[in-house]
Structures are given as C-alpha cells and as structure tokens.
Amino acid sequence: MAGGFGVSTGGGDFEAKITPLVIISCIMAASGGLMFGYDIGISGGVTSMPDFLKKFFPVVYQKQQNPGLDSNYCKYDNQGLQLFTSSLYLAALMATFVASYSTKMLGRKMTMLIAGIFFCVGTVFNAAAHNLAMLIIGRILLGCGVGFANQAIPLFLSEVAPTRIRGALNILFQLNITIGILVANLINYGTSKLTDGTGWRISLGLAGVPAFMLTVGSLIVVDTPNSLIQRGQLEAGKAVLKRIRGIDNVDPEYLEIVEASRVAAEVKNPFRNLLKRRNQPSLIIGIMMQVFQQFTGINAIMFYAPVLFQTLGFKSDASLYSAVITGLVNVLSTVVSIVIVDKAGRRMLLLEAGVQMFLSQMGVAVVMGLKVKDTTNTLGHGLGILVVILICSFVASFAWSWGPLGWLIPSETFALEARSAGQSIAVFTNMLFTFIIAQAFLSMLCKMKSGIFFFFSAWVLVMTLFTVFLIPETKNVPIEEMNDRVWKKHWFWKRFMDEWDMEAPKGHA
Ligand code: BGC
Numbered sequence: 001m002a003g004g005f006g007v008s009t010g011g012g013d014f015e016a017k018i019t020p021l022v023i024i025s026c027i028m029a030a031s032g033g034l035m036f037g038y039d040i041g042i043s044g045g046v047t048s049m050p051d052f053l054k055k056f057f058p059v060v061y062q063k064q065q066n067p068g069l070d071s072n073y074c075k076y077d078n079q080g081l082q083l084f085t086s087s088l089y090l091a092a093l094m095a096t097f098v099a100s101y102s103t104k105m106l107g108r109k110m111t112m113l114i115a116g117i118f119f120c121v122g123t124v125f126n127a128a129a130h131n132l133a134m135l136i137i138g139r140i141l142l143g144c145g146v147g148f149a150n151q152a153i154p155l156f157l158s159e160v161a162p163t164r165i166r167g168a169l170n171i172l173f174q175l176n177i178t179i180g181i182l183v184a185n186l187i188n189y190g191t192s193k194l195t196d197g198t199g200w201r202i203s204l205g206l207a208g209v210p211a212f213m214l215t216v217g218s219l220i221v222v223d224t225p226n227s228l229i230q231r232g233q234l235e236a237g238k239a240v241l242k243r244i245r246g247i248d249n250v251d252p253e254y255l256e257i258v259e260a261s262r263v264a265a266e267v268k269n270p271f272r273n274l275l276k277r278r279n280q281p282s283l284i285i286g287i288m289m290q291v292f293q294q295f296t297g298i299n300a301i302m303f304y305a306p307v308l309f310q311t312l313g314f315k316s317d318a319s320l321y322s323a324v325i326t327g328l329v330n331v332l333s334t335v336v337s338i339v340i341v342d343k344a345g346r347r348m349l350l351l352e353a354g355v356q357m358f359l360s361q362m363g364v365a366v367v368m369g370l371k372v373k374d375t376t377n378t379l380g381h382g383l384g385i386l387v388v389i390l391i392c393s394f395v396a397s398f399a400w401s402w403g404p405l406g407w408l409i410p411s412e413t414f415a416l417e418a419r420s421a422g423q424s425i426a427v428f429t430n431m432l433f434t435f436i437i438a439q440a441f442l443s444m445l446c447k448m449k450s451g452i453f454f455f456f457s458a459w460v461l462v463m464t465l466f467t468v469f470l471i472p473e474t475k476n477v478p479i480e481e482m483n484d485r486v487w488k489k490h491w492f493w494k495r496f497m498d499e500w501d502m503e504a505p506k507g508h509a
Pocket of ligand 1: 430
C-alpha cells in the first residue's frame with residue numbers, strides 16, 4: 001500500500017491520505033495541459049514571424065512590410081491566418097464526441113494515451129510542413145489530441161483527488177496550460193531571433209516534448225477507480241482506490257461509487273440522458289461556464305498578444321516581450337488559485353475577478369480609443385506601459401477564476417451517470433467558442449477597433465451577475481454527493497431535482 005501524508009477531514013469527506021501516487025498521477029495527467037497551453041501560446045508568435053508569413057501567407061507579409069497601407073487595427077485581418085490558429089479548435093470540438101465514448105468505454109487512462117499519440121503525429125506534420133495543407137493537417141491532428149485530452153484529464157483529476165484538495169489538484173491542469181503558454185511565448189521569443197528561416201519550425205516542433213510526456217505519462221498512471229468500477233472491474237477499482245487513498249478501509253467511498261455506477265449503467269443514451277430535468281442544472285452551468293470563459297476575451301490576448309501589442313505600436317521584439325510578461329502573470333496567478341480555491345471557494349474567486357476584469361478591460365478600451373486611431377498612434381511610452389499593466393491585471397484575474405474554474409466546475413458537478421457526456425458537452429462548447437474567438441478576433445479588431453474591449457467587458461458584467469444568482473458553491477462537497485448537498489439546496493436549481501427522488505434508486509436519492 002502506498003504511504004501518504006496528510007489526514008482525512010470530516011464534513012462528509014471520505015478518509016484519504018494524499019499519497020505520492022495521487023500526486024504523481026495528477027502531475028502526469030496534467031502534462032496534457034502543457035500540450036494544450038503550448039498549442040495556444042505558439043500560434044500568436046509564429047504568425048507574427050516574417051519567415052513564416054512569407055512562406056505561407058504572402059499577402060499578410062506584404063501588408064506587414066508596408067505599414068502605411070492599412071489601418072493600425074487591420075494589419076493582420078486575414079481569414080487564412082486565423083484559420084491556422086482556429087482549425088485546431090474546430091478539430092478539437094469534433095473529436096470531443098468520440099472522446100466522450102472513449103472515456104466511458106475505454107477509460108480515462110486510454111483516452112489520455114490516444115490524445116498523446118495524436119499530439120505526437122500532429123507535431124511531426126507541423127514541424128515538417130512545406131505547404132499550407134501540411135500545416136493545417138498538423139493543426140487538425142493536434143486538435144484531435146486536445147479534444148481527447150481535455151475530455152479525459154479534468155475527469156481523471158477530479159476522480160483521483162481526495163475531496164478536500166480536489167479543486168487544487170484539478171487546477172494543476174490549468175496551471176500546466178498556463179506554463180505551456182508561457183514556455184511557448186519564451187520559445188517564440190528565442191526562435192524569432194533566428195535569421196535562417198527555421199524559427200517557426202523549431203517553435204512548432206518543440207510541441208513534441210509535452211506530446212511525448214503525455215504519451216509516456218498515460219502509460220504509467222493507473223485508471224481511476226470510478227472508471228474501472230463503471231466498466232465492471234469492481235475488484236481492480238477497489239484495489240486502486242486503496243492505493244490512491246493510502247488506507248485499507250475504503251468501503252464507504254467504494255460503495256458510493258458502485259451505487260453511482262449502477263445508476264450510470266442504466267443510462268442507454270448518454271446525451272439524451274443529459275437533457276433529463278435532474279441533469280439540466282449541471283448541463284446549463286457546464287455550457288455557460290465555457291461560453292463565458294471564452295467571452296472574457298482571454299484568447300484574444302493569449303493567441304494574438306504579440307500581434308495585439310504590435311497593433312498598439314510596440315516593435316516586434318517588444319511585443320513578444322510583453323507577451324512573455326502576460327504569460328508569466330498568467331502562471332503566477334493560477335498558483336494563487338490553487339492555494340485558495342478549496343478555502344475561499346469557487347464563487348468568491350469568480351466574483352472578485354468579475355470586478356477586476358471589468359475595470360481592466362474598460363481601462364484598455366478607453367486608453368486605446370483615445371490614443372490609437374486608424375493611422376495614427378500616440379500611445380507613447382507611459383500609456384503603453386499602462387496598457388500592459390491593465391492587460392496583466394485582466395490576465396491575473398482571469399487566471400485565478402474563469403480560467404481554472406471553467407474546467408473545474410463542470411468536471412465536479414455532473415452526477416456520474418452524466419459525467420462523461422456532460423464533460424464532452426463542456427469541452428465541445430469551450431472549443432466552439434475558442435474557435436469563434438480565434439477565427440473572428442482579428443476581423444473584429446479591424447471593424448470594432450478599441451470598442452472590442454467594451455464588448456468583452458459587457459460580457460464580463462453578464463457572467464458576474466450569472467455567478468451571483470446561479471453558480472452554486474461546490475468546495476468541500478464529495479463528488480458523488482453534489483445532488484444532495486448542492487443542487488437540492490440551491491434556491492433556484494432545487495426545483496429541477498424533484499424527479500431525482502422519484503426516479504433514482506433507493507440509496508441515491
Ligand atoms: C482556456 C483557454 C485559455 C487559457 C489561458 C484556459 O482555461 O480554456 O482557452 O487560453 O485558459 O490561460
């Protein structure tokens with residue numbers, strides 16, 4: 001049996017130690033986040049590299065070489081260029097549905113392995129690309145990897161983690177996303193200095209490192225007890241539960257998982273089941289969390305930070321530099337979230353961040369509106385720094401709220417019977433809206449100019465009101481007890497739960 005440190009808590013939590021196995025499993029699984037983050041961060045820098053543009057997007061290259069030709073806001077408005085970034089998310093959203101069956105039938109571990117393999121092959125295509133088709137095929141394969149990884153990893157983490165640190169362990173995934181983005185920004189910074197035209201190839205090729213880590217990691221980890229039990233491997237599930245919890249008597253938790261699996265097994269059509277009244281609250285929240293997460297506008301910054309900073313008048317080098325700073329703020333603020341999410345709770349983080357994101361974005365909109373016009377840019381050094389600070393403040397508040405919680409809350413609020421399908425709808429929605437932002441942002445910037453930041457801040461206002469009234473607190477609630485302890489007690493959502501008592505078998509009501 002694995003040794004452990006840490007003790008159990010009361011309050012409905014099951015007895016569990018924080019065993020090395022839990023920690024290693026989570027680190028391994030979270031390396032998938034590294035891969036996702038690297039893909040997010042790498043495209044912005046690559047698409048501002050002259051050699052890359054010259055080879056694949058000569059029209060944009062021409063515009064870049066003749067700065068007087070276009071409005072400050074429109075230099076990079078090119079559908080093909082946006083497709084390079086966004087094709088990954090389009091592929092990911094389609095892959096999610098297959099991934100939902102694979103997490104259910106093959107388990108979390110196997111789904112992570114499939115993701116790792118997609119990542120490896122996609123990286124080879126990208127790094128070796130000598131035409132646009134290879135480039136896009138590579139991005140599509142990476143997208144399939146993202147669809148599988150983002151489906152399996154948050155589920156894996158939430159199921160393996162002891163309740164009292166579930167939030168923190170789950171956010172490891174997000175932490176790795178942010179580290180991936182930062183590393184990508186740093187690598188772009190380095191490779192953009194190469195003069196032999198290989199910079200973009202190295203940037204895209206280094207994605208092979210996290211891809212390999214995820215592939216190997218998923219061979220080493222054990223599958224979750226919930227997944228094993230759900231697939232009928234009761235003894236194996238119990239044995240794994242003992243190992244990951246570091247104790248001998250796991251019966252209370254084991255029985256609860258067995259019961260949840262029994263209910264889950266009665267589900268014939270998982271997606272139709274999701275529409276049942278009792279699953280609607282978690283479904284609505286799962287979907288809205290993703291829509292809102294993307295409409296904070298975070299990816300306008302994550303994908304296009306170097307381009308955005310160039311729009312603001314920074315030189316190519318200075319803009320990559322600023323992107324590195326926002327990347328660092330993103331990582332550090334995610335750590336803040338890990339430390340406080342299980343103490344302060346989910347709602348407090350979302351509400352505080354709502355206010356901070358709103359003020360920061362309004363600030364950016366006003367400064368840009370006054371100073372950056374179509375053909376003139378009078379931002380100057382001082383105000384330029386102010387914009388970078390405001391963007392950092394926005395990124396920081398996103399990183400301790402909607403960033404991690406967008407993944408955490410859906411992974412912990414669905415009942416087991418709806419968890420795989422629910423998670424896949426959440427990932428699907430996330431990818432769909434990420435795709436929309438990736439595909440539309442540069443055109444929106446060109447049309448709406450600085451007003452785009454007013455647009456995002458209006459969304460932040462809406463999501464903060466949604467949080468006030470409709471997002472329940474889920475900290476310290478065991479994952480299979482959400483119905484009783486969260487939904488049935490919520491002022492609004494409780495009316496969706498009556499049918500649970502009538503339909504669900506005894507012991508689970
Ligand atoms: C989001 C990504 C975003 C990243 C930024 C993630 O939670 O899903 O779309 O780029 O956070 O750190």
